[in-house]
Amino acid sequence: MFSGIIERTARIISIERWLFIVKNQFDEPLTIGQSIAHDGACMTITDIYDDSYRFFAMQESLSRTNFGNKKVGDTFNVERCIQADTRIDWHFVSGHIDTVGIIDTIQD
Numbered sequence: 001m002f003s004g005i006i007e008r009t010a011r012i013i014s015i016e017r018w019l020f021i022v023k024n025q026f027d028e029p030l031t032i033g034q035s036i037a038h039d040g041a042c043m044t045i046t047d048i049y050d051d052s053y054r055f056f057a058m059q060e061s062l063s064r065t066n067f068g069n070k071k072v073g074d075t076f077n078v079e080r081c082i083q084a085d086t087r088i089d090w091h092f093v094s095g096h097i098d099t100v101g102i103i104d105t106i107q108d
Contacts, residue, residue: 002037002042002081003079003082004040004079005079006079007078007079008025008026008078008079009076009077009078010022010025010076010078011023011074011075012071012074012075013052013072014072015070018056018057018058018059018062019046019054019055019057020038020054020057020067021049021052021054022053022076023051023052024048024051024052025078026078026080028080030045030048031048032045032047032048033045035081036055036078036080036081037078037079037080037081038055038067038077038078039066039077040065040077041065041067043056043057043061
């Protein structure tokens with residue numbers, strides 16, 4: 001679960017098909033298997049490097065998010081999952097995509 005509040009932005013270092021390598025912007029150490037929301041979508045860390053980490057985005061994620069349009073050098077808004085012992089002063093967000101909506105109009 002996530003709060004939906006962006007913690008940092010993280011630059012994309014590499015994209016190879018469905019594998020993204022992202023610069024680690026968090027102060028605390030990351031672990032393989034940890035969930036991080038990238039632009040609101042939950043992704044699981046598969047590898048950790050000195051200053052970056054990698055995750056796999058399946059084809060459905062690429063087609064249902066903005067991930068398919070991302071390029072090396074672009075950024076993700078990132079957020080770590082909620083810890084069970086924290087105060088809940090925000091909303092719960094699962095980070096899993098249920099459906100896609102279409103915006104008809106944007107008004108100022």
